Amino acid sequence: MAPTQYLFKAVNNLTAKTGGDYMRNLSIGKKLLVTFLIVLLLYVLSLGIAIFSGMQSVSSSFTGFYTGPHQIVKAAMDLRRGLEAIEKNITHIILETKEDNVAQYEAEMNNAIYEVNVNIEFLRQHLTSEGDRQRVEQIYEKNEQANEIRHNLFQYVTQKRKNLALQVYNEQYAPMAQEIQSLAIGISQAVEEVGNNYYNSAKAAASNTTRFVVVFFVVSIVIVLLLSNRLIRSIVRPVREVETVAKQLADGKLDVEVRYTSKDEMGALAESIRILIQHLRGYITDISHILGQMAKGDMTVSVDRDYPGDFLPIRQSMEEILSSLNHMLVQIDTSSQQIATGSQQMAAGAQALSHGSAEQAASVEELA
Numbered sequence: 604m605a606p607t608q609y610l611f612k613a614v615n616n617l618t619a620k621t622g623g624d625y626m627r628n629l630s631i632g633k634k635l636l637v638t639f640l641i642v643l644l645l646y647v648l649s650l651g652i653a654i655f656s657g658m659q660s661v662s663s664s665f666t667g668f669y670t671g672p673h674q675i676v677k678a679a680m681d682l683r684r685g686l687e688a689i690e691k692n693i694t695h696i697i698l699e700t701k702e703d704n705v706a707q708y709e710a711e712m713n714n715a716i717y718e719v720n721v722n723i724e725f726l727r728q729h730l731t732s733e734g735d736r737q738r739v740e741q742i743y744e745k746n747e748q749a750n751e752i753r754h755n756l757f758q759y760v761t762q763k764r765k766n767l768a769l770q771v772y773n774e775q776y777a778p779m780a781q782e783i784q785s786l787a788i789g790i791s792q793a794v795e796e797v798g799n800n801y802y803n804s805a806k807a808a809a810s811n812t813t814r815f816v817v818v819f820f821v822v823s824i825v826i827v828l829l830l831s832n833r834l835i836r837s838i839v840r841p842v843r844e845v846e847t848v849a850k851q852l853a854d855g856k857l858d859v860e861v862r863y864t865s866k867d868e869m870g871a872l873a874e875s876i877r878i879l880i881q882h883l884r885g886y887i888t889d890i891s892h893i894l895g896q897m898a899k900g901d902m903t904v905s906v907d908r909d910y911p912g913d914f915l916p917i918r919q920s921m922e923e924i925l926s927s928l929n930h931m932l933v934q935i936d937t938s939s940q941q942i943a944t945g946s947q948q949m950a951a952g953a954q955a956l957s958h959g960s961a962e963q964a965a966s967v968e969e970l971a
Contacts (some may be wrong), residue, residue, distance in 0.1 A: 634837065634867070638830050645823040675729055679791040682722040682742075686780050686787075688715035693753070693776065697760060697768050719746065726790065735793050739784045745786070749779045838845060841869040844874055857884050886914060893921055902929050 658893040693714035699705050723746060726739040752775045759768035841863040851859045857880060863873045889908040903924065910918035 611744065631885045634834055635916065638827075638834050642823075642827050645826065649819050650824060652812075652816060652819060675726065675794045676791050678722045678725045678729075679787045682719055682726070682787050683784055683791075684822060685715045685719035685722065686784055688712070689719065689753075690780055693756065694770055696757075697765050697772065702842075716857050730790070732793065735790050738790050738793075742790075745779055745783050749776060749783065750914075751777060752776045763771065771906070837865075838869065841865075841873055845869075845872060848876055850882075852880070852883075886910065886917070890917070890921070893925075897925070902932060 610652050625784055640908050689712055692708045696705055697707040698735065699708060701774065723739065723743055727736075756768050756776060758773045759771065761901070773941050803836075823960065843862060844863050859880065861873045861876045861880075863869055866872075885908060889906070890922070892907060893904050904925070906918050906921050908918075
């Protein structure tokens with residue numbers, strides 16, 4: 604399985620577990636709110652990762668570079684500049700004839716000597732690699748030797764033996780200063796390599812952070828798409844189911860069923876449709892039973908089911924029909940009884956008339 608497919612499946616399973624029954628039972632407004640909060644949370648997380656992880660790593664690398672290699676390289680360069688300033692002022696002091704200018708050169712040289720000593724001490728305290736520490740200790744020792752040579756040199760200057768002072772400078776001090784310069788250059792080069800490592804580390808951290816943020820952003824988009832899809836389905840699916848059932852009800856089909864259940868607004872709507880179908884089935888069953896019994900001649904049937912609201916006229920109408928039919932049947936029964944009584948009387952009269960006619964015929968026969 605490809606990594607992207609595995610990632611998509613894992614995220615899908617996650618959203619299925621967290622967004623299944625929980626999301627189903629939320630109201631539509633809360634579903635939208637939860638989805639929005641998840642999107643906002645993912646945005647804040649991606650921003651936080653980019654700032655606190657990536658930027659912090661890059662900042663730490665650059666801070667380490669500035670407080671470490673940068674300061675050491677700066678101290679080594681200042682050391683080299685100080686040595687050059689000392690050499691320059693020594694040559695000026697040897698060759699200068701004006702006392703005022705000599706005093707100025709001596710002041711500049713003393714400042715340069717102070718800076719050189721400060722930078723050497725800084726390097727001794729902050730260098731960590733064994734090779735650089737050996738170099739700085741060599742610089743320290745050679746600087747001490749240079750100080751002794753410089754002291755001897757200025758004794759010749761004080762004695763006005765400038766040629767000898769110049770010779771000491773060229774043969775002893777300048778080579779010693781050059782050795783110190785070479786050692787300082789070695790330290791600078793070694794520390795520059797460390798600085799390059801800091802820079803490469805910062806670049807790697809930035810690159811890793813970028814990749815991580817991109818991956819997290821892609822995962823966030825996948826999660827948002829899955830949540831959006833589930834949110835849309837949780838709204839559209841019950842709406843379509845209720846719409847289908849409503850159309851079937853409009854066509855007079857009551858053998859339908861709404862299967863969707865939840866605790867949100869759509870679940871309440873589906874439950875209302877189920878109750879409506881149940882009531883309509885009850886009404887139809889009750890009406891069919893009453894009319895069937897009436898068709899069989901059973902007028903003793905009664906309307907026992909409750910017909911609430913606008914269904915009440917149906918119950919009243921059926922009760923009026925039953926009452927009217929019962930009243931009409933009573934009248935028919937009464938009329939039939941009266942007719943039966945009249946028929947009996949007419950039969951008795953006919954019998955009496957027949958008997959009288961028989962007697963009259965007998966009388967006529969006797970007279971004849």
